[in-house]
Amino acid sequence: MAGEDDDDLAAEWGAAMAEQVGEDAEAMAAEWAAMLGGPAAVDDGGRKSPDRVLNQEEVDGLLGFNPHELGLNSQSGIRAIINSALVSYERLPMLEIVFDRLVRLLTTSLRNFTSDNVEVSLDGIRSVRFGDYLNSIPLPAILSVFKAHQWDGFGLMTVDSALIYSIIDVLLGGRRGAATMKVEGRPYTTIETSLVQRMIEVVLADAEQAFRPITNVNFSLDRLETNPRFAAITRPANAAILVNLRIDMEDRGGFIEVLLPYATIEPIRETLLQQFMGEKFGRDATWEGHLATEIWSAExxxxxxxxxxxxxxxxxxxxxxxxxxxxxxxxxxxxxxxxxxxxxxxxxxxxxxxxxxxxxxxxxxxxxxxxxxxxxxxxxxxxx
Known part of the structure; x- marks a missing residue:
């Protein structure tokens, strides 16, 4: 009698445990389906719950950002892919001084060229890959390829459409305060190209004067292009220095971008590494003259x-x-x-x-x- 009671009790406990395990398995499956956004995500009322949204920690983990370290040491996720395309910028102090001098010269030259109040500012100097820069140029634009004769290399100057139409308005007597002209997608006319070419020649002449305290170089305009594919001056993977100049003429203006490949400025790299103008790395003519004077007067x-x-x-x-x-x-x-x-x-x-x-x-x-x-x-x- 006691044995039959024990068997009935064991069967009852087994049925209860099987029912509980089944409910837990279904709950776990529903939770996994909700996390994966699948159709198995069902709420208590039998209706499908909305897709689950990732929280901030999961988003940061996917992108490779660490909110505590600001992602400086993290190289995982999408951030590692992004950083693989970056170019390390070799700081050239003298190059920054040269382009700061160019800004001052351009302010005066463009005021004389346009007979208008022109303000030129240096937005920044950064290092890019040449191929990435060509793909990022907003079109339409005019790309001018110029040659540095003493360096035996080429550079690229890009004038955006906003500055092109602003220069045309100023030189041809356009009204001030007018609405910004919409880009029609048409090619630039001969008159427009000629006016922009004159402005580019003014910029190149000032660039020669800006470089003159450290080296003598002559910049000559080689050709004008509107298609970036025809403005290739170096390999796409090569690094280059990109200088962004902003031109403001009261309520209108635009940008000029000057790109110099590292191969072009290699002949003057040691000079550009100087911390200040006139820094000596080797032979000093002043010291030689002083030593010669003292030798002649020695007994x-x-x-x-x-x-x-x-x-x-x-x-x-x-x-x-x-x-x-x-x-x-x-x-x-x-x-x-x-x-x-x-x-x-x-x-x-x-x-x-x-x-x-x-x-x-x-x-x-x-x-x-x-x-x-x-x-x-x-x-x-x-x-x-």
């Missing part, structure tokens, strides 16, 4: 040597009072004029008044090592 002691002979130490130690040393020279032989251990020339011995004097008989023996020889030796060491 040197000369000796007239009648006879020089080497004797054994034993002979010198055996000398006594009354001993005679024979000088193997004739009375009319020349004496050596020395400065330290160096023999400068030879002279004849004589008398001037009550003093013994010498008369220079041969030219000075000049050193064969000159400044040019030192420079040539330095160049050979660099080549080696």
């Amino acid at each position: 040197a002691e000369l000796h007239a040597v009648l006879y020089d002979k080497k004797l054994p130490l034993r002979t010198i130690l055996d000398l006594d009072i009354g001993d005679t040393l024979m000088l193997d020279v004739a009375p009319d032989e020349l004496v050596e004029i020395r400065c330290g251990d160096q023999v400068l020339t030879e002279a004849r011995m004589g008398r001037a008044g009550d003093k013994v004097a010498v008369q220079i008989a041969r030219p000075l023996r000049r050193s064969h090592t000159t400044l040019a020889a030192f420079e040539a030796a330095g160049e050979s060491r660099k080549d080696a």
